[in-house]
Amino acid sequence: MSLDPNHYAATLRDNVAAIRERIAVACRRADRDPADVRLLPVTKTVDEARLRVAHAIGLHEFGENKVQEAQAKSEAMADLEGLRWALIGHLQTNKSKHVVRFASEFQALDSLRVAEALDAQLQKQGRALDVLVQVNTSGEASKFGLSPDEVETFVRQLPAFHSLRVRGLMTLALFSPDETLVRPCFVRLRELRDQLRQDAPDGIAMDELSMGMSGDFELAIAEGATTVRVGTAIFGNRATPDSDYWPGFAGTATTTP
């Protein structure tokens, strides 16, 4: 399907404006400042032509779930000014050297092996990387992330990795239309962050809460999200089923009309 850049730009502008308005409303309800909530556009499956339009309308941070896809896109769009790439999906240790080439943040840290591998690569390149620790707040076996009770011990060990700038926590809530099941996931992450903040090791910041996606970001904001990761509500439905990105994902696959 060919892309009409002007038409697509207008669509993206409308979608982003609508989401910013929903963020503003959610913030007002929670007595929060919208400036404290970062909208991270999630661009998995969105092609280069569309991402160039997204950049042109002022989106300068893209979140990607898979290393290979993210790296290919970052290389193809290396000419774009001020573009930052956030890796938000699970990482295998052997792929860390790729991440270090293009990512400005990594939101899915959940093992010491990955921390160690990333740190070693970062040292080689003489750079640092912002990281969030991923927590499995839904208790689903299919989800990546540490279980909440492992997080404190894990975080205590992170100061050993000098090139990782630990910023906070990330989670994916239960995929459910039922708020009473989704909300406790966000509450859990916030409580964990607050608890860790009390005696965080030197050099470890525990300010960020990356939580909330297209279907649940208002709830996440009500519970303190500082970053919401929004894909389909900006770019439309994905042609690829989400099970390609989340092993064991049992929700409804989204399809392009």
Ligand SMILES: *Cc1c(COP(=O)(O)O)cnc(C)c1O
């Ligand atoms: C795809 C993805 C999102 C965005 O999901 P949408 O429902 O499209 O908003 C958020 N976080 C992660 C980790 C993702 O892989």
